[in-house]
Amino acid sequence: MLKTTQLNSKLLALALAIAPVYAAVTDSKLQLADEITVSGLSSGAYMAVQFHVAFSTQVKGAALIAGGPLYCAQNSLATALTHCLGKENANPDLNSINTYVNELVQAQRLPDLAQLHDDKVWILHGHADTTVKPEVGKALVSQYQQWVKPANLKFVADKPFAHHFPTDNNTGTACDVSEPPFIASCNYDAAGELLQHLLGPIAPKVDSSTGNIRQLTQSQAGSLLAKTGFAYVPKRCEAGEPCRLHISFHGCKQHVAAVDDAYLTQTGLNEYADSNDLVILYPQAAASAFNPHGCWDWWGYTGDDYISKQAPQLQAVMLLVEQLMAKH
Numbered sequence: 424m425l426k427t428t429q430l431n432s433k434l435l436a437l438a439l440a441i442a443p444v445y446a447a448v449t450d451s452k453l454q455l456a457d458e459i460t461v462s463g464l465s466s467g468a469y470m471a472v473q474f475h476v477a478f479s480t481q482v483k484g485a486a487l488i489a490g491g492p493l494y495c496a497q498n499s500l501a502t503a504l505t506h507c508l509g510k511e512n513a514n515p516d517l518n519s520i521n522t523y524v525n526e527l528v529q530a531q532r533l534p535d536l537a538q539l540h541d542d543k544v545w546i547l548h549g550h551a552d553t554t555v556k557p558e559v560g561k562a563l564v565s566q567y568q569q570w571v572k573p574a575n576l577k578f579v580a581d582k583p584f585a586h587h588f589p590t591d592n593n594t595g596t597a598c599d600v601s602e603p604p605f606i607a608s609c610n611y612d613a614a615g616e617l618l619q620h621l622l623g624p625i626a627p628k629v630d631s632s633t634g635n636i637r638q639l640t641q642s643q644a645g646s647l648l649a650k651t652g653f654a655y656v657p658k659r660c661e662a663g664e665p666c667r668l669h670i671s672f673h674g675c676k677q678h679v680a681a682v683d684d685a686y687l688t689q690t691g692l693n694e695y696a697d698s699n700d701l702v703i704l705y706p707q708a709a710a711s712a713f714n715p716h717g718c719w720d721w722w723g724y725t726g727d728d729y730i731s732k733q734a735p736q737l738q739a740v741m742l743l744v745e746q747l748m749a750k751h
Contacts, residue, residue: 434535452663453656454701455748460543460621460669462486462692464588464605465555466708468654469495469721470736472563474670475542476524478741479534484543487618489552489586489674491559494520494730496722501720509556510515513673517566521724524730532731539570544576545620547613549584554601577620582611588674588690589613599664604685606678618669618699626690626693634658635688641707644739649678649707649717652743656702666700668739668747678707678717680729704747706740 450671459482463471464610468490475485476493486707496503504513527533544567548560555582564578586601589609596602619625634657641648648727660666673686687693692703710717713724720729720736728734 430585435688442710444545446543452528453660453702453747454663454665456665457481457668458483459744460484460486460667461619461672462488462617462669463490463672463719464488465490465586465674466718466721467674467677469493470719471670473721473730473734474672474737474740476536476539477533477730477734477737479538481540481744484545484621485612486545486621487545487563488547488588488613488617489549489555489560490546491515491555491561492520492563494523495559498722498723498729499729500722504506507536507559507722508554509559512670514558514640515562517562519565521569522585527587532728532730532733538569538571541573542571542573543621545579545617547579547582547584547589547617549582549586549589550570550580551583551599552586554586560591561625565731582609583636584611589616590689590691592651592691603676604682604689605674606685606689611742612691617751618701619691622667622699625695626698628691630694631699632657632693633683634693634697635661636684639704639751641721641739641743643742644736646709647736647739648713649680651679652707653679653687653705654702654747655687655696655705657697657700659700660702664700668702668704668706668744669696670706670744670748672706672719673708673717674714675718677689679711680710681717682687702747704743706743708736 461471468487472493495507520657585603587607587609591612595606597609599608638650640653677686
């Protein structure tokens with residue numbers, strides 16, 4: 424027991440040592456628009472879908488990289504590890520998923536799905552992805568085809584990408600491999616592509632970001648989230664100019680305790696934030712015995728209710744949004 428305690432203490436000290444330290448967001452004078460857009464990679468894509476559907480009155484667009492359909496796992500880790508990663512010769516069961524989702528709508532635990540109709544949705548799935556296979560991404564497209572009008576849904580499926588966030592910088596990993604920090608050099612600007620689809624015409628990104636990464640306390644969420652989340656705040660936004668909020672959900676093994684600030688700084692989102700008056704919220708999941716890789720809950724590790732608007736982890740992230748919205 425003593426050895427275990429000492430080991431846990433060392434692991435905690437290591438996590439604290441490698442976690443980035445930034446000033447708190449409390450001094451920012453943010454004026455954020457009510458409408459939100461979201462994006463995510465892998466488990467972050469699953470989480471972004473959940474957040475989009477649960478809070479569709481506020482969220483008006485979602486960009487999803489290497490993910491799958493809402494409620495794909497159907498509260499089953501076994502299903503998550505097989506059907507929802509494409510490990511079995513079977514697609515996610517959209518019929519049973521639809522039945523459950525519609526039950527939540529009828530019970531008013533999810534908003535009316537008709538509210539999604541005019542939203543913008545951008546989906547990218549590399550055809551060299553062997554972690555979450557392309558068939559799972561196609562099922563996500565089929566799901567959104569039920570909800571949004573065709574002109575607003577874009578599916579990018581012709582890229583030879585592995586399982587990662589592709590960029591046009593030269594500091595990432597090789598494009599044909601999936602390895603930490605899961606941000607790759609692919610001569611493809613996913614950040615710009617997704618933001619342009621979600622927001623319409625955007626200004627070119629700056630060469631180097633000049634804003635600040637700010638800390639937000641997540642301790643009120645207990646074990647549902649890591650103790651600290653982050654937001655990238657451009658100088659104009661920090662000074663009180665009107666800005667829009669974009670939430671970016673990291674993937675498994677991409678939280679700061681695993682990859683330091685890589686996901687906070689290397690995807691290209693911050694460079695577009697500076698030139699387009701965007702605040703980028705980077706909420707942080709926490710690793711645990713039930714979730715050793717720091718994934719977002721898309722299979723039920725926080726409990727049976729993980730996709731409704733009352734789901735604990737979704738509510739915890741919405742509290743962060745409200746915390747940012749209150750900074751004025």
